[in-house]
Amino acid sequence: MKNDLIVEEMERELMRPGHMACPGCGEASTMRLVLKVLGEKTIVVILPSCVGVISATFPNATFAVPCFHSAFEIAAPTASGIANALKLQGREDVTALAFAGDGGTFDIGLQSLSGAADRNDNFIYVCLDNEAYMNTGIQSSSSTPQNAWTMTTPGGRRGRKKKFMQIIAAHRMPYAATASIGHPLDLMEKVRKAKEIKGMKFIHTLTPCSTGWRMPEDLSVKAAQLAVETKLFPLYEVIDGSEYRITHQPQGLPVSEYLKIQGRFRHFTKDDVDRLQKEVDEDWERLLAQSAMKGCV
Amino acid sequence: MRQLLAGNYAVAEAVRMAKVQLVAAYPITPQTPIYEKLSDMENDGRLTGIMMRTESEHSAMAACIAASLTGVRTFTATASQGLALMHEMLHFASGNRVPIVMCNVNRVISAPWAFGSDQSDSLSQRDTGWLQFYCEDAQEAYDTVIQAYSIAEQALLPVMVAIDGFFTSHFIEPVDIPDQASVDAFLPPFGLPTRFDIDDPAYINNVVNPEQYMGYRQRSFEDMEKTRPIIREVNERYQRIIGRGYGVVEPVNCAGAEIVLVTSGAMTSTARVAIESLREKGLSAGLLKLKGFRPFPTEEVQEVLKDVPKVVVLDRNISLGKEGIWCQELKAALYPLERRPEVHGFIAGICGADVSPDMIEGMVFQALSRAKPERLPTWVRRDG
Numbered sequence: 293m294k295n296d297l298i299v300e301e302m303e304r305e306l307m308r309p310g311h312m313a314c315p316g317c318g319e320a321s322t323m324r325l326v327l328k329v330l331g332e333k334t335i336v337v338i339l340p341s342c343v344g345v346i347s348a349t350f351p352n353a354t355f356a357v358p359c360f361h362s363a364f365e366i367a368a369p370t371a372s373g374i375a376n377a378l379k380l381q382g383r384e385d386v387t388a389l390a391f392a393g394d395g396g397t398f399d400i401g402l403q404s405l406s407g408a409a410d411r412n413d414n415f416i417y418v419c420l421d422n423e424a425y426m427n428t429g430i431q432s433s434s435s436t437p438q439n440a441w442t443m444t445t446p447g448g449r450r451g452r453k454k455k456f457m458q459i460i461a462a463h464r465m466p467y468a469a470t471a472s473i474g475h476p477l478d479l480m481e482k483v484r485k486a487k488e489i490k491g492m493k494f495i496h497t498l499t500p501c502s503t504g505w506r507m508p509e510d511l512s513v514k515a516a517q518l519a520v521e522t523k524l525f526p527l528y529e530v531i532d533g534s535e536y537r538i539t540h541q542p543q544g545l546p547v548s549e550y551l552k553i554q555g556r557f558r559h560f561t562k563d564d565v566d567r568l569q570k571e572v573d574e575d576w577e578r579l580l581a582q583s584a585m586k587g588c589v
Numbered sequence: 590m591r592q593l594l595a596g597n598y599a600v601a602e603a604v605r606m607a608k609v610q611l612v613a614a615y616p617i618t619p620q621t622p623i624y625e626k627l628s629d630m631e632n633d634g635r636l637t638g639i640m641m642r643t644e645s646e647h648s649a650m651a652a653c654i655a656a657s658l659t660g661v662r663t664f665t666a667t668a669s670q671g672l673a674l675m676h677e678m679l680h681f682a683s684g685n686r687v688p689i690v691m692c693n694v695n696r697v698i699s700a701p702w703a704f705g706s707d708q709s710d711s712l713s714q715r716d717t718g719w720l721q722f723y724c725e726d727a728q729e730a731y732d733t734v735i736q737a738y739s740i741a742e743q744a745l746l747p748v749m750v751a752i753d754g755f756f757t758s759h760f761i762e763p764v765d766i767p768d769q770a771s772v773d774a775f776l777p778p779f780g781l782p783t784r785f786d787i788d789d790p791a792y793i794n795n796v797v798n799p800e801q802y803m804g805y806r807q808r809s810f811e812d813m814e815k816t817r818p819i820i821r822e823v824n825e826r827y828q829r830i831i832g833r834g835y836g837v838v839e840p841v842n843c844a845g846a847e848i849v850l851v852t853s854g855a856m857t858s859t860a861r862v863a864i865e866s867l868r869e870k871g872l873s874a875g876l877l878k879l880k881g882f883r884p885f886p887t888e889e890v891q892e893v894l895k896d897v898p899k900v901v902v903l904d905r906n907i908s909l910g911k912e913g914i915w916c917q918e919l920k921a922a923l924y925p926l927e928r929r930p931e932v933h934g935f936i937a938g939i940c941g942a943d944v945s946p947d948m949i950e951g952m953v954f955q956a957l958s959r960a961k962p963e964r965l966p967t968w969v970r971r972d973g
Contacts, residue, residue, distance in 0.1 A: 335787075344796065353791075353792035358792075361793065361796070373641075376656060378659060407645070
């Protein structure tokens with residue numbers, strides 16, 4: 293009887309079992325939760341990325357909803373085209389959804405994402421940020437943390453991770469949020485809100501990658517939780533680019549708790565850790581000030 | 590009704606009357622009047638669909654592909670650098686089998702920077718899997734855009750309609766615009782189903798293995814071949830309903846001619862004057878206008894030129910390391926003939942440089958005086 297229940301639960305999943313993600317993949321878990329909320333009336337846009345691999349090869353299909361494997365730099369205009377066509381067809385009960393990685397969002401897709409945000413086209417963009425080009429074998433992106441190891445930054449990345457939510461907020465889209473599989477109910481609530489809002493919605497998720505982050509497969513959820521609880525990846529919403537709301541009060545654990553479980557930071561010195569801790573603390577203070585601003589007005 | 594219209598406005602009028610549902614565009618000279626006119630039409634309610642003002646041509650094509658897959662009729666227009674930026678998406682459109690129609694207003698490609706008409710931008714997109722048609726004037730541009738939707742939606746392949754920058758895009762000419770009822774009779778509303786069916790979900794553009802990929806490419810190749818009768822049928826039906834038509838080639842006085850001039854696009858009008866003058870001088874000269882580039886009208890060209898001793902090809906484009914692109918294609922098409930005509934390649938009018946009837950007559954006399962064709966094309970320039 294117990295097995296029957298499991299099968300019944302699996303049948304309701306819009307991300308089918310047997311997909312091609314690595315064990316412990318943060319992206320797979322994130323996509324599963326997002327689709328659980330959005331339901332069957334969803335059209336998914338994916339790109340050549342880890343998601344392109346997770347979605348399986350012909351004739352298999354991971355997603356139980358219509359899906360289009362688009363090109364690397366056009367997640368946003370592809371979802372725009374679908375959303376506008378749905379509007380023309382009077383099918384606005386269907387949600388257009390784009391899944392893009394940090395490479396497809398922070399780097400090669402930034403221009404087209406900006407264009408779609410400017411038009412305020414009606415779709416949800418979920419950035420699955422695993423902080424490097426993981427699909428092609430762990431190359432650095434502009435989302436890779438400073439001094440982290442990747443295959444193209446064997447001595448540690450010089451550049452600093454882009455503060456992407458500031459770029460998103462500057463576009464003044466109706467709804468933007470950060471979310472994490474470490475806090476699944478918060479993530480699902482944000483997707484539910486995004487579904488109800490007309491215009492462009494952006495959800496930035498940090499998706500731990502055991503392969504690229506050089507950590508055991510069973511630590512993905514823990515890594516996601518630690519990123520939030522150390523204030524390194526706080527959970528918040530930005531309404532119309534100006535109204536900030538923190539949705540979870542972090543415990544304020546030291547960032548070293550997050551760093552020490554990942555091989556990509558193994559070479560970090562005390563100075564590296566202190567520098568990151570300082571940056572995280574300053575960012576948190578700025579976020580607190582931003583989220584308090586509305587109260588001051 | 591006859592109206593005075595620049596070629597770009599004639600194209601915009603055709604897009605409106607084809608009841609295009611989604612237009613996505615980005616401005617570039619000399620395409621901008623199409624984009625502006627369609628925006629005017631949207632503003633005053635004559636264009637009822639959605640205009641997407643994208644941040645690049647690449648995104649314009651991306652949006653058209655996605656909207657077309659969802660099941661609506663789409664249009665975009667571009668030129669030169671814009672088309673080059675779209676290159677990746679051109680392959681993506683034909684590979685995803687979407688019936689997009691695009692107008693490319695031929696303009697020279699940088700470097701150096703310049704603006705004049707030059708077909709290198711679209712001819713160099715030869716292998717992207719798009720049908721390509723080149724128009725002589727504004728009237729043909731209007732008619733070809735309407736026809737293009739019928740062809741694209743039957744073939745499930747995208748169609749590019751090329752017009753010469755400035756010569757066709759900006760010159761004002763009388764254009765006969767049919768009434769909407771006739772256009773509707775010719776072109777029914779977009780009737781293709783959505784590829785994103787919620788009740789029957791599918792994964793579009795999945796990852797395939799080499800055998801599957803090759804099979805897919807072979808089928809696309811065969812389907813491009815199958816567009817030949819579709820293009821013919823569409824033109825005949827257009828002729829019946831609207832009263833005008835064009836072949837993929839147009840021979841003028843080619844039967845029994847000792848020399849035939851081969852042209853495409855706006856330069857054909859000048860060549861018509863030159864050929865008239867040559868015939869008045871007693872020369873048995875013919876003209877062959879090429880409208881179709883992909884699929885290439887191989888059999889039609891062979892039929893017209895099989896008994897012609899000399900052929901002169903005018904190219905407003907150049908492929909470094911070879912010759913004019915129409916000339917290459919024509920030579921390849923004529924190769925299987927038992928008696929092949931001599932083919933003399935001339936490069937003229939690059940970047941919209943002036944090509945007068947006198948200059949064209951000069952090329953014909955030069956070819957006639959040669960015992961055999963030169964290995965390299967002859968560059969014809971005013972400054973020598």
